[in-house]
Amino acid sequence: MSLSNTKNELNESRPDRLASAFLIMGLLLACSFVLYGVIFFIVGGWPPPPHVLPIILLGGASIIYGSVRTVMGSLATKQSVEAALMTLRNGAIAGSAIAFVVIQIAQNAGNQGSWHNFVYGIVSHLIIGIPGALFFGISAGGIGGLILGNVLKSSKAAFLGGVIGGATTSILYLLNYYPGL
Numbered sequence: 228m229s230l231s232n233t234k235n236e237l238n239e240s241r242p243d244r245l246a247s248a249f250l251i252m253g254l255l256l257a258c259s260f261v262l263y264g265v266i267f268f269i270v271g272g273w274p275p276p277p278h279v280l281p282i283i284l285l286g287g288a289s290i291i292y293g294s295v296r297t298v299m300g301s302l303a304t305k306q307s308v309e310a311a312l313m314t315l316r317n318g319a320i321a322g323s324a325i326a327f328v329v330i331q332i333a334q335n336a337g338n339q340g341s342w343h344n345f346v347y348g349i350v351s352h353l354i355i356g357i358p359g360a361l362f363f364g365i366s367a368g369g370i371g372g373l374i375l376g377n378v379l380k381s382s383k384a385a386f387l388g389g390v391i392g393g394a395t396t397s398i399l400y401l402l403n404y405y406p407g408l
Contacts, residue, residue: 242307246296250308251315253289255369256282262362269355314376315369317385322368322393327360329397333405360393363400368393 260282264275297308334352371392376385 243300243304247308249289250293253286256286259366314385318372318389319365319369321386321389323364326363326393326397330356333401363397367396
């Protein structure tokens with residue numbers, strides 16, 4: 228009897244972490260660079276920089292590969308991927324919310340307290356604020372929520388990680404590119 232041909236319980240219950248990693252990194256790449264392209268279109272015009280499309284395609288290929296490995300994987304793999312996507316989602320939601328608040332505060336700080344400027348500038352603030360907040364929330368907040376959610380194993384840790392990641396990156400971006408704040 229050969230030991231390499233026998234199956235044990237350990238092989239069936241071990242999740243496939245590669246499927247989870249490819250799926251999550253593909254989602255982060257594709258979503259972040261699509262939002263980057265939208266922001267570039269709003270602010271700078273068209274066409275976007277030439278490096279955006281290949282990264283979106285790489286993210287899409289990673290999503291497809293991760294999805295195929297998840298579907299063909301075991302029950303433990305499907306549960307692992309679902310748990311990782313839930314923590315990523317929680318971190319991205321919290322990171323997007325706090326990044327939106329930070330961006331709105333920064334945009335209104337230069338408004339000099341004028342209600343007239345605030346009311347007529349609200350649409351332009353929202354047009355650039357929403358994609359910017361989603362960009363910081365999905366990329367940094369999602370990763371922060373995923374890391375802190377897996378380390379602390381608490382239901383609120385993913386939200387806290389998303390808040391830390393989204394707030395930190397949006398504040399650093401605003402301080403770096405808008406030195407007058």
